[in-house]
Amino acid sequence: MHYGQDEVEVAWDPARALPVSDPTGRDLRLGLGAFVETCLIVCASAGFSIGFRPDPGPRRVGFLHRTAEPYETAFTVEDVRQRGSNRGAYEPGRLPEELVERLGVHRVGCADVADLLYVADLHQFGDDAVSGELREWLRLSPRHPRYLQDGLTDRALALSRAKAIGLAVALSWRPLRKLAAVGGKGLLDYDGDVFVLAGSVEDQVEHGRALMRLWLTLAGLGYTTHPLSQVIDCADTRRILAVRLGVDDPETLLHIARVGRPKAPAAPSARLRT
CATH class of the missing domain: 3.40.109.10 (NADH Oxidase)
Structure with a gap:
């Protein structure tokens, strides 16, 4: 993640990827999507108004940014802690x-x-x-x-x-x-x-x-x-x-x-x- 003034770039470190086992990046993108959803749930649970804007680029999938209202979700930070x-x-x-x-x-x-x-x-x-x-x-x-x-x-x-x-x-x-x-x-x-x-x-x-x-x-x-x-x-x-x-x-x-x-x-x- 790269932090800006009003948004956070959701990116990945190529040194942490598995290019041989996951050559198309399918699992990488699924994992980043799961990470984005987790961020939105945790932020909403804490009362922060954060959304996600898809914007694929070199080694990134999009940006977390401020919104007028918190993300609508039935899940909480405790649900995230219990999952595995x-x-x-x-x-x-x-x-x-x-x-x-x-x-x-x-x-x-x-x-x-x-x-x-x-x-x-x-x-x-x-x-x-x-x-x-x-x-x-x-x-x-x-x-x-x-x-x-x-x-x-x-x-x-x-x-x-x-x-x-x-x-x-x-x-x-x-x-x-x-x-x-x-x-x-x-x-x-x-x-x-x-x-x-x-x-x-x-x-x-x-x-x-x-x-x-x-x-x-x-x-x-x-x-x-x-x-x-x-x-x-x-x-x-x-x-x-x-x-x-x-x-x-x-x-x-x-x-x-x-x-x-x-x-x-x-x-x-x-x-x-x-």
Whole structure:
């Protein structure tokens, strides 16, 4: 964020992006949209009149600016504090049909996506560049020099010490990477749901804002989510998923995650504050 006299530019640091794993910037724009929505909710909760003006430019998506009235939202800063992802085990159970309709997303059973997740994991771990970028972002040991700064930790991934070591070794040596994909085969082995958000490619920032509202709605009902972006990052599994969902254009699949009630609270990962 770059602060001006009357507005704040919402931008990103290219050093913090993942150009290999997210070459189109889809997840980046969705994330920035979710960040914008969070800012508007927090400001409104504090009584500040702030709005957002889309204005895409070099490494930016728009500006937060003063408005005559606070942003209208049903969510509060406490809702934001309570929301989070959970990559651990989930209780069996499906979302109520009326909730799925209210959220406006595609819903599919875990068992119907498990095969695609395995293929997508094989694709992800089989790519040297993607695996290298993944290694840089993961913090699989408390001894990692950036463990308390940023990245995705072993605790956030709900990995035992042995599994964390195994994943680190597998990512470091190409012949073993297939084992990393095999290790995730049981992730969707329960009676649960996966949801998929679809929308126009041109409006990804706005869809990111909608995604944050969706997450907050789910969190308020006791649900959490676990992103499975690799399924739509891989062209083959994205195409198959689109067919299964009855979606004509696979490129409109923007976000996929399993959703449910977690068996245990998630351990947070550290984030930079500057």
